[in-house]
Amino acid sequence: MTLSKIWVFAEATDGKVSSTTLEILTKARELSGTVEAIYVGGDADAVAAVLGAHGATAIHSTGDIGSALPGVPVAAAIADAVASAGAPDAILFATSYAGRDIAGRLSVKLDQPVLTNCVDLVLDGDSLSVVEPVFGGTTDVTTKAVGSGPAIILLRPKSFVAEESGGAAAAVSTIAVPDTGAAGAAKIIERHVEERQGPQLEDAAVVVSGGRGLGEAEKYQMIEDLAKLLHAAPGASRAIVDAGWVPYSYQVGQTGKVVKPTVYIAAGISGATQHMVGMKGSKNIIAINKDAEAPIFSISDLGIVGDVNKVIPALIEALKARG
Amino acid sequence: MDLAADRLPAKNDEMNVVVCVKQIPDPADPGAMDPETKTLKRDGKLILDESDSYGVEMALQLVDTAGGGEVTLVSMAPNSEVSGLRTALAMGAAKAILISDPSLQGSDALSTAKVLAAAIKRVEGADLVLTATESSDGYTGTVPEQIAGLLDLPSVTFAKSIAVDGSTVKVQRQTEAGYDDVECPLPAVVSVTAGVVEPRYPSFKGIMAAKSKPVDEVTVADLGLDASSVGWAGARQEITSIAAAPSRQAGEVVEDDGTGFEKIVAYLDNLKVI
Numbered sequence: 011m012t013l014s015k016i017w018v019f020a021e022a023t024d025g026k027v028s029s030t031t032l033e034i035l036t037k038a039r040e041l042s043g044t045v046e047a048i049y050v051g052g053d054a055d056a057v058a059a060v061l062g063a064h065g066a067t068a069i070h071s072t073g074d075i076g077s078a079l080p081g082v083p084v085a086a087a088i089a090d091a092v093a094s095a096g097a098p099d100a101i102l103f104a105t106s107y108a109g110r111d112i113a114g115r116l117s118v119k120l121d122q123p124v125l126t127n128c129v130d131l132v133l134d135g136d137s138l139s140v141v142e143p144v145f146g147g148t149t150d151v152t153t154k155a156v157g158s159g160p161a162i163i164l165l166r167p168k169s170f171v172a173e174e175s176g177g178a179a180a181a182v183s184t185i186a187v188p189d190t191g192a193a194g195a196a197k198i199i200e201r202h203v204e205e206r207q208g209p210q211l212e213d214a215a216v217v218v219s220g221g222r223g224l225g226e227a228e229k230y231q232m233i234e235d236l237a238k239l240l241h242a243a244p245g246a247s248r249a250i251v252d253a254g255w256v257p258y259s260y261q262v263g264q265t266g267k268v269v270k271p272t273v274y275i276a277a278g279i280s281g282a283t284q285h286m287v288g289m290k291g292s293k294n295i296i297a298i299n300k301d302a303e304a305p306i307f308s309i310s311d312l313g314i315v316g317d318v319n320k321v322i323p324a325l326i327e328a329l330k331a332r333g
Numbered sequence: 334m335d336l337a338a339d340r341l342p343a344k345n346d347e348m349n350v351v352v353c354v355k356q357i358p359d360p361a362d363p364g365a366m367d368p369e370t371k372t373l374k375r376d377g378k379l380i381l382d383e384s385d386s387y388g389v390e391m392a393l394q395l396v397d398t399a400g401g402g403e404v405t406l407v408s409m410a411p412n413s414e415v416s417g418l419r420t421a422l423a424m425g426a427a428k429a430i431l432i433s434d435p436s437l438q439g440s441d442a443l444s445t446a447k448v449l450a451a452a453i454k455r456v457e458g459a460d461l462v463l464t465a466t467e468s469s470d471g472y473t474g475t476v477p478e479q480i481a482g483l484l485d486l487p488s489v490t491f492a493k494s495i496a497v498d499g500s501t502v503k504v505q506r507q508t509e510a511g512y513d514d515v516e517c518p519l520p521a522v523v524s525v526t527a528g529v530v531e532p533r534y535p536s537f538k539g540i541m542a543a544k545s546k547p548v549d550e551v552t553v554a555d556l557g558l559d560a561s562s563v564g565w566a567g568a569r570q571e572i573t574s575i576a577a578a579p580s581r582q583a584g585e586v587v588e589d590d591g592t593g594f595e596k597i598v599a600y601l602d603n604l605k606v607i
Contacts, residue, residue, distance in 0.1 A: 023509075079488075079489065079506075079515065081478055081488065081490070082487070082488075085482075105474075106509070107490070107491060107507070107508060107509065110474050110475060110478070110490070111478050111488075111490055113475060113478075114474075114475040114476075114477070114478025114479050114481075114482065115478050115479075115481070115482045117442075117443050117475060117478075117479055117482070118443070118446075118478075118479050118482030118483055119482065121443075122443075122569065123441045123442065123443045123568070123569050123570050124442060124443070124473065124475045125570060126442070126472075126473040126474060126475060127472065127473070139573060143578055144366070147578055148577065148578055148580065149366070149575060149576070149577060149578060150574075150575070150576050150577075150578045151366075151371075151572055151574070151575050152572065152573050152574040152575075152576070153570050153571065153572050153573065154570065154571045154572075154573050155569065155570055156569050156570060156571050157569035157570075164474075164475075192486075192487060192518055193481070193482075193485050193486060193487050194487065195487045195517060195518050196487045196488060196489050196515055196516070196517035196521070197515065197516055197517070198506075198513045198514070198515050199513075199514040199515065199516050200513065200514040201508070201510070201511070201513050201514075202510075202511045202512050202513065202514070203510045203511045204510065204511035204512070215606070216606055240601075240606065240607065248527070251527075251528055252527045252528030253528065254528055258493075258507055258526065258528075259509075259510075259511070264472060265466070265467065265472070265474075265527075272604065272606065273601065273604060273606055275597075282360075284469075290581060294600075294604060295581075296597055296600060298589075298593070298597075302586070302588075307583060307586050308581075308583050309580075309581040309583065310583065310584060310586070311584035311585070311600075312584055312585055312586075312596060312597065312600050313583070313584065313585065313586035313587070314586075314587060314589050314593040314594075314596060314597065315586060315587065315588045315589060316588070316589025316593050317589070320589070320591075321589055321593050321594050321597075322594075324591075324593075324594035325594040325597055325598065328594055328595070328598050329598070329607065332598075332607065
């Protein structure tokens with residue numbers, strides 16, 4: 011048995027479709043006879059080939075929504091499309107800023123729950139279940155949507171591997187954005203881009219993350235230095251992001267980025283649930299922590315029980331000496 | 334709360350803020366699932382979710398800046414739990430509404446939002462509703478938008494900073510790339526990113542004062558909600574299994590004797606990363 015229709019909320023930046031969108035499309039076509047994309051932006055034609063190549067046969071595009079935050083207008087457009095075009099079995103979103111906002115608003119519009127933090131989709135007959143990791147990924151909870159309308163599902167990045175289907179460019183059609191009045195009045199006035207050097211956290215082959223064990227904000231420079239030597243992306247635990255040592259864009263974990271690099275180095279990170287969910291898919295994990303009982307050691311391939319403020323400088327010197 | 338879109342703009346000299354707060358099991362204690370009910374166990378003592386302390390602090394600062402008004406807390410918790418509320422009241426919130434009702438057990442995020450939205454409507458003259466971006470125990474992250482949707486209010490999620498200018502709230506909103514300056518008319522719902530302000534420690538005077546601050550405890554029926562739309566009865570998602578995830582094997586763990594870095598170099602070398 012397969013589902014008959016799934017909609018996937020497709021996201022792109024400057025015409026480049028997000029990798030999570032392609033991952034979700036790949037999974038969706040395994041589950042459903044028809045996969046269609048929902049898209050926001052004036053350039054749906056430009057992404058039609060990529061979305062089609064990953065399994066979407068149609069794109070329902072809202073067109074350009076100007077400076078509006080997407081949650082309210084896009085959820086309203088999707089709800090109208092569900093009413094007019096027929097409800098899909100499921101509407102899938104990436105766990106992203108836009109995805110969470112739209113899914114939350116849509117949930118109220120359709121009076122359907124949102125299944126969140128999902129890392130897998132399982133079909134049992136024609137009933138769709140989702141898998142959500144809890145307690146730092148040590149436990150998997152499987153949940154079935156039992157409502158009558160479409161299941162609204164938020165999926166975590168890197169849950170699936172994107173593969174092309176060889177499909178033709180998706181056919182683009184327009185879905186109207188209704189007037190949402192004052193509720194839709196939040197407007198973006200100006201965008202600010204924070205410069206980051208080196209590889210992107212999500213794409214880097216090596217990630218070096220620091221945590222509370224560093225002791226103080228100034229010590230994070232060691233992490234940056236080590237990352238540079240390894241051509242790695244620097245990351246951080248939520249604890250030091252919350253403490254204001256580094257910007258949120260550095261955060262690896264449940265709330266931040268999900269990373270699956272070849273090597274992940276956790277320096278002074280004890281391994282809170284929040285963090286482990288974001289990095290336990292790494293191929294190799296090296297942990298340095300002074301507490302031998304730290305949970306991070308239960309998932310690391312190499313664990314060094316010691317002071318990061320001694321081990322990291324020594325490591326940096328050794329790497330520099332190799333040239 | 335007058336939620337009509339044509340309500341009078343907020344007066345600059347008064348700012349009334351509602352903060353939704355969750356009382357959760359102490360994250361320092363390992364969590365557990367109840368095998369019977371398949372939900373997180375919440376039978377121990379609950380504390381104020383640290384994620385919510387940032388919203389409480391921001392709300393207090395906004396009221397201070399406006400020069401008047403007050404902060405009202407709204408919380409849904411089992412067993413008439415108030416210990417987390419007392420912490421936020423000790424920080425300076427004026428009063429609280431607590432929704433505690435056995436029928437709420439098993440509520441999903443949408444049902445929770447319905448309960449919180451109904452409670453928020455009871456607050457007179459609220460200009461702004463603040464929430465965390467997600468709780469530290471359930472972390473669905475959908476409740477802020479669901480509350481806003483149910484109240485038909487505009488919203489901004491992931492706020493790094495909030496300033497009120499007349500009837501407009503100006504927010505720096507976290508994004509993938511950095512942040513956006515966003516403007517939104519009041520009343521509005523804004524979710525606050527953790528770590529963006531330093532939550533004040535309750536003073537001794539604050540702690541003493543909090544003991545006598547009003548906590549209005551209400552039931553589902555008091556809010557005019559149908560008990561069948563919340564809790565187990567209203568949840569449209571069913572947990573079918575709880576299983577151990579495929580686990581990683583712990584590898585070699587060595588005590589650093591000053592040469593631990595060499596182990597790391599050898600490991601990286603072996604992977605041809607260096």
